[in-house]
Amino acid sequence: MMPRIPRIIKELFKIKKLDISLAIFVGIILVGVLGPLLYPVSPFERVGRPESPPSASAPLGTDARGRDVLALVIGGIRNSLYIGIIAALIALSIGVIIGVIAGYKGGITDNLLMLMTDVVLVLPSILIMMLIAAYLKERNPIFVSLVIGVTSWPWVARAVRAQMMSLKAREFIYMSKIAGLRDARIIFEDLLPNMASYIFMAFVLLMSGAMIAEAGLSMIGLGVTRGISLGIILYWAQLFESVRRGLWWWFMPPGACLVALASSLLLLSTALDEYFSPRLKGG
């Protein structure tokens, strides 16, 4: 017998926005993951004449060093996704921990943590990222993720704190407290599960933001120092004046993949938001 699909999953898949965004997102991930198997061309080797337009042998042409742009894009997608996920996980952890503690404890702890959050919030994150990255000679993907992660958590902390405050006031939490359960248990068993959909949406948004931030850092010459990412391809394209010299196949595909990845994630979170918050639904 087929296992029964939970009703919520069925309902979710009825949302057109969610289906479209998932299809785009998964499609691009597949290009990144299965790409190297289906298209086994090295992104680091010279495969043809430099700067040749798309042809049968190189579907997206070659760059200034004769490297295959399609192979570059496939590799770039993988690394951009990797940086996006790691950075989002870092930002999410910081944001959730600070939000949960501030919202649950209240009082002076709350005041101090929110003060810290506000400070990070008003400092322009992209400038801070540039400032930190500028002093690092070697930048691997983990470091780039870290730089992005530690500057992009404040809004998550504020949002989680707000959720925490409203959940805390509910009766079932009060019951758990009367029952003498420990704080940690209340947080992990009663509060966090109730915020799961919310935390997932935050992750999705952080991830799309991180991928865009990575591209921005790369464009200004502060991306990963070894390897490729969508931003790094754009950086090379910019450095070699690909736009003014009409080499459209070089700068269009990486940018298009980045925009498609990031906007499918935002569309996904919008769809979920409309589903989970009744105030946004129809009417």
Place this chain on the structure above:
Amino acid sequence: MNPFVRFILRRLAFLFLTFFIFSLIIFALPRAIPGNPLASLLYQIIQQAQSNPDLVKAVHKKLLEEFGMDKPIHIQLFEFFGRMLRGDLGTSIAFYPRKVVDLVLAYLPWSLGLLMPATITAWILGNLLGALAAYKRKTVTDNVFLTIFITLSQTPYYWLAMILLYTLAVVLKIFPLSGAYSRGMSPSLTLPFIIDMLHHYMLPFLSIVIGAIGGWAIGMRTMVIYELKADYVSFVDSLGLSDRKILQYVFRNSMLPQITGLAINLGLMLGGSLITELVFSYPGTGFLIFRALSTLDYPLIQGTFFLLVSTLLLANFLVDLIYAFVDPRVRTGYVGE
């Protein structure tokens, strides 16, 4: 104490705190990072000594003096703050012997001249389009609009800039390829120069406007949808108030959060537009920062970031104050009047 004065004092304290923390970051970064980037920079400069010994010696001396690396750390910190407060941000290495402050002041007007009008145009258009989409919610129009907004909001300005530059300047040749004005012209208040400048201005302007519309529109759409469900709307609706009038009220109430958004996002936009300037070789602060970063000109990096972020923090502070004056909800909520 007057609650409003207390509010101002609190915001002022916050302004100083953020300012202090940011200065600490600027101060600590070159000193805290392993391998000491400053020392290796000095080493590089000494190595180049053969090519132009006098200049290199002068730069080296100036750097040692400004960073004071030979002194204990707390004295370095005091001297650093002393210099910052006097407005002395040091001397550039790449543009030696020009002062960092002079360089930033020379480049900043181009950035502001590009950013301010573009941001405000995008903000106005985005709010109108967002409100329109919200008004048409649950229709095809709204779905199409929302998809476009979402895609635009996730499109980096500089990539949009590349696309626009390619289609409108390279292929169609309607606009010039780079710069803020034609080579051979010098900035002056004459008609031919102004026309030439506007001609160069259009593409960078458009790419920032189009790139920024989406974000504002999404925010406004959500806000208006929330407002339309507020009790006061059903109340005045049941009184028989016209749709037009109701929409006016809803629009005004939804605008207020967008105003703070405008201030907070100026920082973000500045970051995004920095790279757009690179694409167009537009002589703004983005161009300056890129030069500073690629030549590892640490005094210039520190100085430009210091000036930019201070300006942003100050702008944020001012908007907070104006906001408290304008919005009765904030006035009662935070100020307690």
